[in-house]
Amino acid sequence: MKNNPIDPRVRLAIAQWPLGAPRGSVTTFCTEHGISRKSFYLLRARAQTEGQAAALEPRSRRPHHHPTRITDVVQRDALGVRAALESSGLDCGPISVHDRMKHLAMEAPSVASLARIFRDAGVARQEPKKKPRSAYRRFAYPAPNASWQLDATEYVLTGGRKCVIFQLEDDHSRLAVASYVTWEETSEGALAVVKQGISKHGVPQRLLTDNGSALNPSQLGKEGQLVKYVTSLGVAAITGKPYKPTTQGKNERFHQTLFRWLDRQPLAESLAQLQALVDRFDVIYNTERPHQWLPGRITPQQAWDATPVAEAPRPSREPGVEPRRSRADTYVQGEAVRRVGANAQVTVIGTSFTIGQAWFGEELVAIWDIETIAFFDQRGEFILSYLKPPRRTKSVTRKHALEIGTATSRVSPMS
Template sequence: MSKINQDHDGTLGRNNIKYMLHLVHEYELTKKKKHATYRFVTDFYNFHKLKRQNFIKYYNRFKLTNGDPNSLLPAKRGPRYNKSEIAHLIENKVIELRSKGYNRSETFVILKDQFKEFAPLQSTIYNIYRKNNMNKLRPLQIEERKKIIKEKAGELAHIDCHYLPKGIIENDSKRYFLVACMDDATRITWAVVSPNVQAIHVMFASLKILNTLNYRYQIAFQTLMSDNGGEFGSGKLAKNKESHPFELMLQQLGIKHIYTRPYRPQTNGKIERFWKTINEELLEEMVFDSVQHLEDELQKYLLYYNEIRPHSSLDGKTPKDFSDTCERIKQPIV
């Protein structure tokens, strides 16, 4: 959908609201199979040359505001900020990250997540390095940076559950979830859709993921880290380790289970970052035709994420390429 411009007296805004209300009316008739022209919503989108995800964004906002017409217009920009103060703050952050051994690609990813549209370009980050005589890392900084990443594939897995927004499946009000597991060393990640986060469902989803990582990428895990949620066994002090489905599965597979510190999600930061990435690149403002459609698109995205998409934290390699030369902590089951 194109950007809507408004004039001083609001005429264009009012006209655009009328047009959007007309689209909403036609869309709802089509969904109810009562429209005289359109049999399917795809016919409606094609006729009006609309992108589904863009229209649904406005439509959902319209419904959430109980039909407020102004919700059909683009949101106004927030206040302007003092650019010099932001620039000074960002420069200090670049220096701080560089002193920890991060390169400009990694710094860019971190600042993009933190500062959004204010994040500097990689060329700007490099200029800050040069200005502060930091364009070359000292040997101690390089060694410190290497310690952050596990060296062997399978040494540590990060696992987590992620809530998907209601309405992500068209004509389906149920809430769905993703379960994902990431190898710390290679960043190879796999995820599946789950109907809920009950322990038995999470156990079966996790087993499916671990099998996929084993057979497709030859990664078998020594240790697995989760949060303290009930689906994962409720933490190291829980008394149900001999009966909990997830704990029993790990015991059978010979995988040690460790937990994040309570109320400290950053302990499992790598998988938390994956959720942000997949939201930005696949899920945000999307509506899927069915659960099967979501699962198909998820699998395509995971192949892209693991085997095509370069990762700055891996010096520009894909996780698959990095994995191919990475030593294993355990031999995979063939």
């Protein structure tokens, strides 16, 4: 092979090559031993200038200079930044460390290099079976206040006393709209956090919750106080499918980020202390912590400020009755849940869109704006999108898809 090292016996023969060798003997020797004339004369010159011993050992091909090599100082800085983020209870993965080093005007290696540094240092583990981030595409509403997500999670104070934290999040910007700490998950607590969010940020167009009795017990045949209140303001109260918490996946992930941060703080002794900690976390989350699922990894506050807030809905005349939107408004912008039929299509805004036979019987989420319409599964993973066809278009086939995601079949739900 071309890059195989030259046999030591061949090297010795070259080092001892006689000065009076006949013409053509070098070419014959090189052909017999499978080496180039250039290599022959290079080794011979080295033996003449540095001695025969210098030609017997192959020299390292390692470059003398490494302009892209990450220095030990930069590696120590990266590990230090990661340790500081971890001790603060914030995300400390390669992306977070890269962004923080850039923010601190430090020399920041690439995300891939940081991942390798952390693995070599033993502070992170390799997960080859983990789904790559590029395989995910989450749907989001087109503007702030187009939809909020509300959920409650349990927490424990000193002495093992349990309490509940309500977290209200904007779907588009991931902004922590409001948080409220109380002893139990009740409709009063849900009302309190929603009213607090409305007083700060205005009335949203939709409010997504689970089917809990404190949030939206409509599927249980009951009318909840929260639903009654928000529908009187014109807000559409929507819920996920029963036993499928992934519909509220953004809020579930929000809980995890909060818990990771609270675990690094002193354990609260009262509701007031915990409320102060949660309020402090909301400020960090909204204004200091870049969000990895937002374009450009900006903060939720920057995402909120970058897009005009969605227009507040009109209050219904009758309490508890959701105001109907005109067909024109629905065609311009909206969302819907549709089941894929036997013909592998779903019908939205008066047009049948081909999704694929693999999705037969699955309920998908369709979200559209002025230009495009996109389809997602119940986990929020992108399936495909189309340019929105003109009105009264009967059907659109899959070959006209604008973009097709990596998901090709249904997957089992996971929280």
